[in-house]
Amino acid sequence: MTAGHGTATGAFKLPYSLIRNLTSPDEKANGVQTWFANVSARDVLKIGTEDNLRSYIAEHAQSKRNPVHKQIQNTIENLPDRFINRNSGITITCTDCEVDDSKKAAHLSNASIINGAQTQGELRRYLTSDEGEDADFMVRVEIIMEPAHDQIVEIAIARNTATSVKSVSQAGARGYLTELKTSVEGALPGETLQMSETDTAGLNTQAVLQWSRLLMPQKMLGAGAPRNFAYKQGGKCLTDFSNWASNVKSDAAMKKMYDFTVQIGPIGICEYRYWEQHEGWNGHRLHEYGKRSDKPHGGRPIKRDKTSGKVVWVAPGILFPIMSALSAFVRQKNGKWLLEKPKLFKEEELIRRAVQQFRALDRDVAVMGRSEAAYDALSIYTETIATVLADK
Structure with missing residues (x-):
């Protein structure tokens, strides 16, 4: 050999x-x-x-x-x-x-x-x-x-002989991902969804389900549902979605969560990409070493374009709490789930609060992704705006 x-x-x-x-x-x-x-x-x-x-x-x-x-x-x-x-x-x-x-x-x-x-x-x-x-x-x-x-x-x-059948392949074979795939392809021409572990083209199915889960309103998830679930248990997002898909005809609550995911999936993809390269990240110096020459922990916080120097990627540990906070602006209108950001909402302010949380957590990307406090801190801003507008 x-x-x-x-x-x-x-x-x-x-x-x-x-x-x-x-x-x-x-x-x-x-x-x-x-x-x-x-x-x-x-x-x-x-x-x-x-x-x-x-x-x-x-x-x-x-x-x-x-x-x-x-x-x-x-x-x-x-x-x-x-x-x-x-x-x-x-x-x-x-x-x-x-x-x-x-x-x-x-x-x-x-x-x-x-x-x-x-x-x-x-x-x-x-x-x-x-x-x-x-x-x-x-x-x-x-x-x-x-x-x-x-x-x-x-x-x-x-x-090296035994190869287990993975969850995505099982879900794809059973048809659980078909409507989500159709939704993504219909809303985003040129895009598709991976239906098995061997697919090399298409969006990562687990990632799409994680982003969709983050945008799910807290009322639908339940009062006790942790906001950091999608980060801490990413694999279970697929397990849960498969369970909802298999019970759409017998369980109204599961059907509602399944339908939400299918409809919000393309929106989650676009929103995650938007925040990943948002201009608001520039100038916060998240990549720099600290005063004691210590570097950020738990993974790289951002990546910059080598030519322009602008941020082109932000770590999921920082972005996930932002996506979760945006769930306050998700509404159902005429049977369709939409994400509508009100004029009162300032995107740079949400980024500023995310940066503040990142630094308060000793600049540890992984810790921020898991921190319920970080999710709650960012959600306070968006939920306050949503409540004020609802009272008018």
Whole structure:
């Protein structure tokens, strides 16, 4: 097999922050040992992939990057502190392993990644870019020490054979996404929705459902529904939508939420894109280091165009509370759900409040995305305007 990046033959030193030996009696009887370790994402880049069944798919052609790659990228860029939980990790095999806990390092012989080459590829893609040059976060690895190389081959085959059917594919196959797809295509010519994990064209289905969920009025969600749900449990937005779709004929409340999502979907897409490149972000210096030379935490807050210097992207952790606040202006008219911003509403003021919350939360993107207080603080502004106008 062709070796990937790094060197798999000979000795390899893998630093770690924590390691545990979880070898079972059966493994021990076969001369095998297994460890689980938390390691730096940057150290993962140095390990070869020659015993893997496939190397990084998009290594030679970026067009081969599929939705799985993009989901990994999304977590790396926007939720790096959650990467170790959201990613299934990396499996490394070796013919020998010596753990030196006094120096926090594992010395591996003939090390190779046999499961996780796509994760490694996406890590390399980001950490070697301008955006990720200062980033570092943890990755969980499984180290399997198997002295017999022919058995390593069998392990690699077994670990890469079973492929589960993903939720988007299931929802698409059952027709749950059909009306939403039609709604998006009808309102936004040239756009479409991904109907399975293998679709490379179209909008990310989970993202569209998250944006739609953020715009759902609080009365429809229920008084106790957390505003930060779409950020903290993005995957459940698809689960919930599928549940609503399967019960539209038997449950009026679910039908209402399903119909809302189908109608508001295109609006959510346009609104999210609008705020992502809003002129109001310029001048707030969200990307700069603090007084103590500390950088923003929990992911990159913004990206700028290299030519104009203007903001062209804002992290979801900052945008999600804004989208949630806009739900105060969502109304149903003549059976259609619309987002109507009143003249009294000042977009720059909402951005100013978002920046204020970001700084109050120690400039941590991920914390802001999860903070109920941040959502409440921004919603106070829009809900106050909505209430004043309703009383007139």
